[in-house]
Amino acid sequence: MAVDRTRPTPERMITQNAYLRPHGIYTFSIPALAGRFDDGTPYVTCPAAGVCAAVCYARVGTFRFPKVLAKHQRNLRRILSDLPQWRQDMLAELAAPRFRGGRYLRIHDAGDFFSDAYLDAWLAIARATSGMTFYTYTKEVARFKRLVEPDPPLNWRWVYSYGGKQDHLIAPGDRVADVFPSEAAITRAEHHSNDASDLLAVLGPSPVGMVMNNHPHLRKRIGERTLREWQEQKRSARRHGPGRLNARPCRSEQTQACHEPDLPEERADDH
């Protein structure tokens, strides 16, 4: 692609937060679930979200800050309006010296790989970037099985996180993560907590356990279930007829925001 020298320097897209910085982890994010841009144009960023949407950390708290949502909407706008240019901009940003020397980029504090083209763009970016490991949580099980699993980039790691519409496509042996009400529940279920570092979700032993975020109304909603159990309840109820699931549907299509680059109290850990 020819370089357009009249184009202003694009806004940086990669950030860091206080929780991930000590581990040398950078992040890139788009808004969670779905929403509308200022001009009313709708978007969907988590088409495979299931019950996770009802307790999504990225739709409450600091993620609701208008400044934060606007930042992640700008990222998404660039992807949707000119994917090749966005890919080029991302590669240019990743060429900065601070990203060399064994750094990690977590793709998505919120949002998911909402299309084949978007996932392909990230795979191409990973293949063209040395010295950086890319990792992600995803509920796009079918898309990953088709586009990633046959030939993943060497510097690409992923974990399938339960709570999505495609949980049933997760196969034995896949790396998986589930959200639990407490660390004790993780231990009882013989999962491996990623509390010490988010990287354990992709580099440590599987299955991975994560503690539900601290928002009281969301903790109440999930109760003592894990996301996997809740999603399975829902699937089972569909098969056998309606039952009481205590799963309030997502009423709002309006995404509430994503991760503030420097907000220590938020953890993007139930994705």
Ligand code: SF4
């Ligand atoms: S938990 Fe993750 S996949 Fe589910 S709605 Fe939130 S950002 Fe999307």
